[in-house]
Amino acid sequence: MIDSKIITMPWQERPAGSTDIMWRYSENPIIRRDQIPTSNSIFNSAVVPFEDGYAGVFRCDNKAVQMNIFAGFSKNGIDWEIDHEPIVMQPGNTQMIQSDYKYDPRVVFIEDRYWITWCNGYHGPTIGIGYTFDFKTFYQCENAFLPFNRNGVLFPQKINGRYAMLSRPSDNGHTPFGDIYISYSPDMKYWGEHRCVMKVTPFEDSAWQSTKIGAGPIPILTDEGWLMLYHGVINTCNGFRYAMGAAILDKDQPEKVKYRTQPYLLAPQVAYEQVGDVPNVVFPCAALHDINQNRLCVYYGAADTVVAMAFGYLDEIVVFTKENSL
Numbered sequence: 001m002i003d004s005k006i007i008t009m010p011w012q013e014r015p016a017g018s019t020d021i022m023w024r025y026s027e028n029p030i031i032r033r034d035q036i037p038t039s040n041s042i043f044n045s046a047v048v049p050f051e052d053g054y055a056g057v058f059r060c061d062n063k064a065v066q067m068n069i070f071a072g073f074s075k076n077g078i079d080w081e082i083d084h085e086p087i088v089m090q091p092g093n094t095q096m097i098q099s100d101y102k103y104d105p106r107v108v109f110i111e112d113r114y115w116i117t118w119c120n121g122y123h124g125p126t127i128g129i130g131y132t133f134d135f136k137t138f139y140q141c142e143n144a145f146l147p148f149n150r151n152g153v154l155f156p157q158k159i160n161g162r163y164a165m166l167s168r169p170s171d172n173g174h175t176p177f178g179d180i181y182i183s184y185s186p187d188m189k190y191w192g193e194h195r196c197v198m199k200v201t202p203f204e205d206s207a208w209q210s211t212k213i214g215a216g217p218i219p220i221l222t223d224e225g226w227l228m229l230y231h232g233v234i235n236t237c238n239g240f241r242y243a244m245g246a247a248i249l250d251k252d253q254p255e256k257v258k259y260r261t262q263p264y265l266l267a268p269q270v271a272y273e274q275v276g277d278v279p280n281v282v283f284p285c286a287a288l289h290d291i292n293q294n295r296l297c298v299y300y301g302a303a304d305t306v307v308a309m310a311f312g313y314l315d316e317i318v319v320f321t322k323e324n325s326l
């Protein structure tokens with residue numbers, strides 16, 4: 001049962017008897033693979049508070065397995081109406097750029113508009129940027145980087161006067177490597193001062209994040225610094241396995257990692273995470289939070305097939321990250 005009288009943000013208490021730092025919504029998955037008529041799968045998607053409810057940008061792969069992003073709306077953050085047609089972009093701060101595919105969106109409100117980043121097919125994957133005011137009309141800007149890159153995640157406010165974005169340089173395929181970098185921009189068009197934030201771990205220290213890592217939801221500012229949830233990957237004899245961890249980055253210099261979880265916070269352990277088009281994937285792309293209520297609700301793609309939610313208390317996650325840091 002969702003406690004809608006107290007707060008409209010999706011929330012469920014930790015299950016009785018559980019000591020987990022993060023726990024799953026009992027009615028997962030919240031979005032079915034066939035929630036719109038054309039979809040093969042709907043996963044790795046982003047949501048944000050909007051008007052008197054929520055809006056989202058959803059990754060829907062169609063039945064030709066073409067990847068695209070679709071707008072959606074919800075009153076409670078759980079039951080979603082997803083548009084049946086993909087987002088059509090208009091020129092933003094540049095002429096229209098080729099987009100062979102779009103996937104893995106993130107959304108954040110900064111200053112006066114909602115900014116969207118996604119993995120944009122431009123001679124291979126790179127980071128596309130767009131914005132909207134109303135989730136009806138969308139504008140596409142310059143790509144942030146050269147190919148190949150994935151997991152572009154904006155900070156929700158300027159840092160030292162500049163926009164800041166995390167990303168993960170990659171290859172044109174399934175990328176058997178990958179570290180998280182940060183880049184800065186004065187105008188959302190030109191990006192530079194690229195710095196390494198966080199690398200994969202030695203296998204013997206924390207194997208779940210030893211192959212590649214990538215930023216997940218928009219970072220959340222806490223008393224300790226930026227809480228950055230991320231995915232980490234281990235290469236197993238049956239392929240990649242994606243789990244979620246947390247790091248805390250310095251507030252003013254986010255390229256400085258203060259803490260980083262050695263154990264994962266959430267890993268594929270239930271059927272909808274273990275079985276799907278790509279088994280064993282927990283891929284967080286968005287989070288709602290309420291600092292006053294100390295609540296966090298993470299949206300993650302499960303097995304590249306559906307969208308699920310997990311909950312946690314912000315202060316517990318911060319303490320856990322400090323006390324279990326590498």
Ligand code: BMA
Nearest residue numbers: 044103104174278281283304
């Ligand atoms: C990554 C991206 C994600 C996907 C993950 C697992 O490279 O393509 O969209 O969830 O692989 O297949």
